[in-house]
Amino acid sequence: MSQYQNDLILRMINGEKTERYPVWLMRQAGRILPEYRAVRASLSGFKELVETPERAAEVTIQPVDLLGVDAAIIFSDILVVPEAMGLPYQMIEAKGPWFENTIKSEADVSMISADIDVADRLGYVIDAIKVTKKELNGRVPLIGFCGAPWTIFCYMTEGQGSKTFSKPKRLLFQDPQMAHKVLDMITDVTIKYLKLQIEAGADIVQIFDSWSGILGPKEYSEFGTKYVRRICDAITEVPVTVFAKGAYYARKELGELSCQTIGLDWNMDIAESRALVGPNKTLQGNLDPCVLYADFKTIEEKTKNLLNSFGNQRHIANLGHGVYPDTDPEKVKCFIETVKGFATN
Amino acid sequence: MSQYQNDLILRMINGEKTERYPVWLMRQAGRILPEYRAVRASLSGFKELVETPERAAEVTIQPVDLLGVDAAIIFSDILVVPEAMGLPYQMIEAKGPWFENTIKSEADVSMISADIDVADRLGYVIDAIKVTKKELNGRVPLIGFCGAPWTIFCYMTEGQGSKTFSKPKRLLFQDPQMAHKVLDMITDVTIKYLKLQIEAGADIVQIFDSWSGILGPKEYSEFGTKYVRRICDAITEVPVTVFAKGAYYARKELGELSCQTIGLDWNMDIAESRALVGPNKTLQGNLDPCVLYADFKTIEEKTKNLLNSFGNQRHIANLGHGVYPDTDPEKVKCFIETVKGFATN
Secondary structure, three states, X not given: OOOOOOOHHHHHHOOOOOOEOOEOOOOOOOOOOHHHHHHHHOOOOHHHHHHOHHXXXXXXXXXXXXXXXOOEEOOOOOXXXXXXXXXXXXXXXXXXXXXXXXXXXXXXXXXXXXXXXXXXXOHHHHHHHHHHHHHHOOOOOEEEEEEOHHHHHHHHHXXXXXXXXXXXXXXXXXXXXXXXXXXXXXXXXXXXXXXXXXXXXXXXXXXXXOOHHHOOHHHHHHHHHHHHHHHHHHOOOOOEEEEEOOOHHHHHHHHOOOOXXXXXXXXXXXXXXXXXXXXXXXXXXEEOHHHHHOXXXXXXXXXXXXXXXXXXXXXXXXXXXXXXXXXXXXXXHHHHHHHHOOEOO | OOOOOOOHHHHHHOOOXXXXXXXXXXXXXXXXXXXXXXXXXXXXXXHHHHHOHHHHHHHHHHHHHHOOOOOEEOOOOOOHHHHHHOOOEEEEOOOEEEEOOOOOOXXXXXXXXXXXXXXXXXXXXXXXXXXXXXXXXXXXXXXXXXXXXXXXXXXXXXXXXOOOOHHHHHHHHHOHHHHHHHHHHHHHHHHHHHHHHHHHOOOEEEXXXXXXXXXXXXXXXXXXXXXXXXXXXXXXXXXXXXXXXXXXXXXXXXXOOOOOEEXXXXXXXXXXXXXXXXXXXXXXXXXXXXXXXXXXXXXXXXXXXXXXXXXXXXXXXXXXXXXXXXXXXXXXHHHHXXXXXXXXX
């Protein structure tokens, strides 16, 4: 007997035959829900929400109650790791993250440390997972997550979002040794962090490589996949999902990692991705989030097209990117209900 | 006898056997050159430079004199087209383009018109081409350009740069008929505009689809390639280059267009791209612009690796994106000189 009322996503990842495809959405806990905005408005800002376990647990569970997804994902931010390592950030409304201090050269590496008490510095995330698990009370599994080392390196060096991320890329070409040193430090902390998430109850962990797509194939292999591989090899307790957005050229290489699931962005063709990744992994994705701006009929039709393309293989239905904040929750429900009503055979 | 002292790029595009690969850089006329910054500082802003034919010609020719490239590209902006159609823009320092009025729904389509006197409204570009041709005096060919209809539609609807361009994408899914109507209008104006550029002396024209990568394969085929195809079919006077950044999934489809050259971004593998596009087109690109942040030895090595990957087929050496503004011109010269010193056989 499973410890979950709904363990569909775990069965799918295990390669079992399931009655339908499991479904959840990246950024399902967030601004699309008025109930989230109400919680958020009662606090001083995004970071207070991330750092307050009871409230983070509350918004984590909202989409399970309100949307009926098959998994919860802990409400947090990938940037808690660089902060824990010594680079604090602010989340500026309508602009995004901003780091006052960034790594510009070898000399700045002394600003960060991998020799930290992760359980202490990121205790608020661990506590949020514990509270969430208790309150979920076995309804659905909980996904923990982290940023991939390359993506964290991007923020540590660029200090904010960017179209080109030319600062981290400059460092790769100017001082690859330093880049490897920092990536290694991030990897060490990330492994400890994920293990603590799992101890606290995370049933699956997802590695988000949001900026993989700005590297070319050779550079991503050297500075990206290398460190994702090390994390995958270290995490043996629960299934691991790797989502390397834009790294279409790396699908074959990612398919060889010791992870269970590969996330696909909306540009990646399902059949082609399956051929590259092989039959032994679960694929996750990849409806264009903008499809949810269409009318209900179109959403249903495009969702069914996606599900048909899965061909009864191992798939988790999701979007190909986080749900956009101005999406109507009823449209999100339409996507979820369409998946739930579609039987595999 | 060629009308040019250096017609290497035209011979390569024609499929002739050449002694070496031709080379130029996207955004070669611009902020990397102190000589450009001096001209720019003497004027009120970017737009005055674009709109003053003598000065636009001057900065167009600078990289021919200073860097030794095998082609000039007219200094202008893809956004002159939406402006000519009825949506003026500003270029805000350090932020990028900004449109006061944007198309939000069908009702706003009345703000733009395809029934305009392009020769009058964009006379300053046409004049800049004429002045440039005269001053180049046959040294190298001149490239004209435009934005692809999808990319122009992105700016007409989003009104500025964006990470997701969710506004134009929303319209594609909410009102595809309106999107097609606007794309059709942009295409009509663009064809007239390119023909005027060619009459004025442009020897090659390049279509920049900067935001193709935010669409998935099906949407790009329907809303992107369709209109690029119409332009390619209409322009028979000179060779056409199509650069659809990020549209890796469309390379086969783009290879079937009636254009002569396909531009590749730095993520696109050369051998794979050649296999998808076929042997009968010239490929252009695709060194990662960040390689030019490396030391001279690394630049030379990575440039030679790229040239070796060309395998003596039809290629124009270029970057995989516009050169970044903080690149040392000496590093750009190193790239150019390495290409020039590399013999084909």
